Amino acid sequence: MTKKKLTPEEVVKYLKDEFKTKIKDVKIVKRKSGSKKNESKYIWMKVDKSVFKQAIKHLCKLQFPHLAVASGNDLDKTIELIYHFTLNYDQRLDEIVLNISVELPKSDPTIDTISDIIPGALITEREKMEMLGVKIDGIPDDRRVFVPEDIPVGVYPWRKDKTGPDKFYKNLHEVKK
Amino acid sequence: MNQKATTKTTYHIPIGPIHPALKEPVYFEFELAGERIVDVNVKLGHVHRGIEWAGMRRNPIQVLYLAERICGICSYCHPAAFALAVEAAADIQVPERAEYLRVIQGELERICSHMLWAGVAAHEIGFDTVLYLTWQIRERALDLTEYLTGNRVTKAIMMIGGIRRDITNDMLPRIKKDMLYFKDNFEKLRHVFLDDKTVKMRSQGAGILTKDDAIKLCAVGPTTRASGVKKDVRVGESYFAYGDLDMKCITPKDLTGTVNGDVYDRIIQRLLEVKQAIELIEECIDKMPSGDIVAEPKIPKLLSQLKKTNGEGVGRHEAPRGEVIHYVKLDGKSECPYTWKVRAPTYNNILPWIPMLMGEQIADIPIVAASTDPCMSCTNRVAVVSSGRKYELTKEQLHNLSIEKTRRLMK
Amino acid sequence: MGIPLQLWFMQWCDIEIIAALCPRYDVERFGIRLVGSPRHADVLLVTGPVTRQMVDKVKRIYEQMPDPKAVICVGNCGNTGDVFYESYNLVGPINNILPVDVHVIGCPPRPEAIINAVAKAWVKLETLEAKK
Numbered sequence: 001m002t003k004k005k006l007t008p009e010e011v012v013k014y015l016k017d018e019f020k021t022k023i024k025d026v027k028i029v030k031r032k033s034g035s036k037k038n039e040s041k042y043i044w045m046k047v048d049k050s051v052f053k054q055a056i057k058h059l060c061k062l063q064f065p066h067l068a069v070a071s072g073n074d075l076d077k078t079i080e081l082i083y084h085f086t087l088n089y090d091q092r093l094d095e096i097v098l099n100i101s102v103e104l105p106k107s108d109p110t111i112d113t114i115s116d117i118i119p120g121a122l123i124t125e126r127e128k129m130e131m132l133g134v135k136i137d138g139i140p141d142d143r144r145v146f147v148p149e150d151i152p153v154g155v156y157p158w159r160k161d162k163t164g165p166d167k168f169y170k171n172l173h174e175v176k177k
Numbered sequence: 178m179n180q181k182a183t184t185k186t187t188y189h190i191p192i193g194p195i196h197p198a199l200k201e202p203v204y205f206e207f208e209l210a211g212e213r214i215v216d217v218n219v220k221l222g223h224v225h226r227g228i229e230w231a232g233m234r235r236n237p238i239q240v241l242y243l244a245e246r247i248c249g250i251c252s253y254c255h256p257a258a259f260a261l262a263v264e265a266a267a268d269i270q271v272p273e274r275a276e277y278l279r280v281i282q283g284e285l286e287r288i289c290s291h292m293l294w295a296g297v298a299a300h301e302i303g304f305d306t307v308l309y310l311t312w313q314i315r316e317r318a319l320d321l322t323e324y325l326t327g328n329r330v331t332k333a334i335m336m337i338g339g340i341r342r343d344i345t346n347d348m349l350p351r352i353k354k355d356m357l358y359f360k361d362n363f364e365k366l367r368h369v370f371l372d373d374k375t376v377k378m379r380s381q382g383a384g385i386l387t388k389d390d391a392i393k394l395c396a397v398g399p400t401t402r403a404s405g406v407k408k409d410v411r412v413g414e415s416y417f418a419y420g421d422l423d424m425k426c427i428t429p430k431d432l433t434g435t436v437n438g439d440v441y442d443r444i445i446q447r448l449l450e451v452k453q454a455i456e457l458i459e460e461c462i463d464k465m466p467s468g469d470i471v472a473e474p475k476i477p478k479l480l481s482q483l484k485k486t487n488g489e490g491v492g493r494h495e496a497p498r499g500e501v502i503h504y505v506k507l508d509g510k511s512e513c514p515y516t517w518k519v520r521a522p523t524y525n526n527i528l529p530w531i532p533m534l535m536g537e538q539i540a541d542i543p544i545v546a547a548s549t550d551p552c553m554s555c556t557n558r559v560a561v562v563s564s565g566r567k568y569e570l571t572k573e574q575l576h577n578l579s580i581e582k583t584r585r586l587m588k
Numbered sequence: 589m590g591i592p593l594q595l596w597f598m599q600w601c602d603i604e605i606i607a608a609l610c611p612r613y614d615v616e617r618f619g620i621r622l623v624g625s626p627r628h629a630d631v632l633l634v635t636g637p638v639t640r641q642m643v644d645k646v647k648r649i650y651e652q653m654p655d656p657k658a659v660i661c662v663g664n665c666g667n668t669g670d671v672f673y674e675s676y677n678l679v680g681p682i683n684n685i686l687p688v689d690v691h692v693i694g695c696p697p698r699p700e701a702i703i704n705a706v707a708k709a710w711v712k713l714e715t716l717e718a719k720k
Contacts, residue, residue: 031265035273035466038420042265042491066408067395068493068525071504071518084491084502088413090406093420095413097491120395120528124520157230158516231671243671246695250603293603312610319607330603331695 006063006088008041008096015045018058022048042097052102053112060117063087065098067114070124072132074160078103079132081111104134113138131158217534229517236512237263237337237483237505238476244503245331247519250293253286254496255503255519256335261416261492262505263337263514267483274468275339276418277461282326282334283417283494284454284461288359289318290497291447291454294550295366298444301543302379303580307369314362321355324348337479339471349462359455363448370444378586380440384533384545387438394528398499400549402428403446404438410495422460427453440548447550450497484512498522498550523551540582601635601663601696608699615703620710626652631709633702634686637665638679650686656716658689658709662702667691 008028016023025046030039047055059065065085073080082101088094104111113136115122126145128134133156136142151157228247232240237259244255257279264271292315299307319329326332326342334341344352370376386396391404401408407426411419427449429435429442436442473479487509493502499522506516526549533545608615609622623629626649638646650659659682664670666682682688689712692705 029265031268033271033415034276034418034420035464036421038415040414040416044489064392066392068500068502069504069518069520071516071520073506073516082504084504086413089408090413090426092412092425093415095410097414097493099491118395119393120525122528123524246671309611312607313612316607316610316612329698 005091005094006096008043011062011087011096011098012043012045014062015055015058019047019051019055022051023055024048038093040095040097042099044099044101046101046103049102049104049111052100053114053117055100056114056117059085059098065118067118067121067124068097070121070128072128072134072158074132074158075103076161078105079109079134080104081128081132081134083114109133110135110137112136113140115139130156132156133159214534214537214539217531229519232517233513233515236480237507237514238480240514240517241335241337242333244519245333248521250290251286251496251498251501251521252330253282253332253335254494254501255521257283257417258492258494258501258503259505259517259519260335260337261494262490262503263483263492263507265490265492266488266505266507267486267490268488269338269472269482271339271472272469273418273466274343275470275472277465278340278344278470279335279417280419280422281344281458281461282332282340284457285318285322285325287454287497288451289315289322290550291451292318294447294497294547295370295444297547297550298544299370301547301579302376303583304376310369311366314359314366317355317358321352324351336471337483338473339469341471343470344462344465352458352462356455356459359451363452363455367448370448375583375587376444377441379541379544379583380444380548382437383440383537383541384548385437385439386529386533388436390529390532391438394532395525396499396529397522397525398496398550399443399446399450400499400526400529402426403436403442405430405436408500410493410500414493416494418461418464421464422457424453424457440544443548480512483507485509489516496522499526523549526551538582540578543579601665604696604699605633605635605662605702608702613699613703615699615706618703618707620706626650627654629653630657630713631706632657632659632686633662633706634659634666634682634688635662637669638682638685640679643679643685646682646685656713658713659686660690660692660705660709661688662692662697662705664693664695667693670695 012026012028016026023045025044027044029042029044031042032039065087066089068084068086070081070083072082080101080103082099085098085100087096087098102111109132111134113121113125115125116138122139122141123145125136125139126141126143129136129139129142130144133154228243232243235243241256241259244259245252247255263269292311296308296311296315299305299311322332323329325344325348326334386400386404388405390396391401391406396404396406397408405428407428409426410416412424412426427446429437429445429449432445432449433442473482486507489504489506491502491504493500495501501522502520504516504518505514508515530546530549533549534542537545605622607613626632630653632650632653634646650657661667661682668681679685690705690709692701694701697705
């Protein structure tokens with residue numbers, strides 16, 4: 001873990017220099033809080049699916065990030081996976097939250113695993129597989145994590161299309177004996 | 178308990194929060210060589226309640242109350258992270274006084290939670306009297322919570338854009354008195370946990386998580402700080418009023434000079450954090466500015482503002498167990514969030530169990546697992562155990578094994 | 589009188605039940621003990637929402653208890669679902685699965701309310717005994 005203090009602009013430049021146009025929609029957001037108005041820094045960027053794994057490898061060379069979680073969005077024709085990383089976590093007030101989003105078409109929702117680079121990513125990747133129906137190539141363990149066994153394969157709780165869990169819910173207080 | 182030479186024996190190990198009859202299903206599959214564990218497979222337990230799915234059908238303020246019920250012990254940190262995420266998405270600026278009040282509530286919850294944990298840890302080692310002692314201290318903290326917010330546990334104090342109740346000047350003497358009480362008892366607890374020979378024998382060298390593993394497996398919270406990794410959201414990120422306060426990341430090195438990453442270090446870590454929490458509350462009371470406690474007091478106006486917002490936000494908070502992160506996406510078309518993702522801290526602390534348990538004895542399983550302070554209902558886990566040779570070791574048997582080891586060491 | 593505790597992982601209520609055992613509220617002075625096995629118990633405390641996976645287990649535990657027995661449903665989740673009322677993983681209110689004798693509402697109910705409920709269940713059991 002390097003002791004070098006990074007700024008958000010440096011991180012963006014480092015990734016853009018390597019991957020150029022495959023990195024799009026970069027936004028750096030700074031929010032102030034408290035009386036001294038210190039800033040917390042967020043970077044949002046979209047990375048192309050084809051270079052995603054290399055981008056993560058490249059990022060690890062700069063500084064081994066902390067992967068907080070990967071969240072997902074169902075955007076009608078595509079599924080968007082957002083990986084939330086943090087850098088500089090041991091520096092006072094200099095932590096950068098890096099949100100990398102990858103869009104996958106619903107017709108082919110596959111992506112490479114990053115659990116060989118960051119072993120802590122295993123559980124969050126498994127969760128994406130069962131919640132959104134994403135296929136993660138190379139994952140060492142593809143069992144379900146949260147969804148109970150009796151919800152059949154093919155029902156994805158976070159999806160908003162017809163593979164969602166709508167037929168499984170009911171209002172508890174309306175259940176009659 | 179039958180055992181044959183090679184052994185893929187499966188134990189269903191229920192791990193607490195607390196009492197013998199309490200079970201939270203976390204299933205471990207162990208491969209044993211004699212009494213030692215050589216391979217661990219963690220499978221998680223059932224608490225899936227479909228909260229994120231339910232959240233997508235409510236407006237953000239209703240989601241605050243839903244978020245509170247994700248977990249009983251971390252009832253403040255989930256609404257806090259959610260409010261931070263919504264404020265980031267909608268670019269709402271929170272008044273300064275509210276930021277300080279939020280810190281006070283958060284640190285008070287940290288004291289309650291660590292006291293609860295201290296009782297659990299003592300119980301797992303076999304010292305039930307310490308369980309009752311620490312919970313007695315916790316009752317005092319809960320009384321203070323009730324005085325400030327109106328309830329012992331489900332506080333409903335968080336609001337998007339601020340906080341719901343103010344701490345007026347006439348409440349301050351009571352808070353100061355309680356902080357003195359905690360400081361006095363902190364010394365007592367320190368003596369009970371850190372100077373006791375048996376506690377040292379049981380916990381030193383057990384359940385070691387190396388610094389390297391903690392970084393690679395993305396562990397969070399006191400578990401990772403006890404291994405020497407300086408990861409603390411309050412120190413790294415400026416949120417609430419932590420940026421103004423004199424905060425630094427504590428590791429066991431501050432007390433003992435070395436970091437081993439074992440259970441003993443985790444006990445030290447949590448006790449030091451209680452001390453830090455008391456100091457932070459006192460600092461906040463001294464420095465708190467006057468002003469509003471919420472950015473937009475009229476709720477319909479707030480809701481209509483959120484309805485028109487189109488954006489996404491991430492909110493992170495340092496809960497007693499580690500980093501809580503919520504991601505919210507508002508789409509500007511409906512009141513309900515388009516996406517809401519909750520990640521509780523225990524989620525990241527599950528994979529570290531594997532290196533911690535390798536090479537340990539069965540009798541050490543309860544204390545090692547309890548030392549990471551797992552909160553299963555936060556994590557919403559699923560478990561299916563299916564394999565080879567199964568036999569069940571009930572919670573009593575496991576707990577008894579742990580107590581027997583303590584008695585043996587005490588002789 | 590022993591009470592086994594069955595927890596459907598709703599942290600809240602469990603913590604308040606354990607708080608009831610601690611010196612502040614001290615339910616043991618009434619002769620009430622928490623036991624680990626249904627076979628030694630008279631009263632069953634069910635907390636939290638019942639998920640699909642747990643239905644059979646709850647029923648099995650209820651059957652293991654010797655007569656006379658009482659069931660107390662602690663907390664809003666088991667009674668009506670509380671905030672989880674529309675969850676796709678939950679199965680009906682607990683009184684669809686087991687015959688409940690005392691309902692304790694609250695999220696979570698205070699330890700005093702829990703002790704009150706246990707006392708009521710005890711009175712009910714004693715009246716049943718007296719009738720025989």
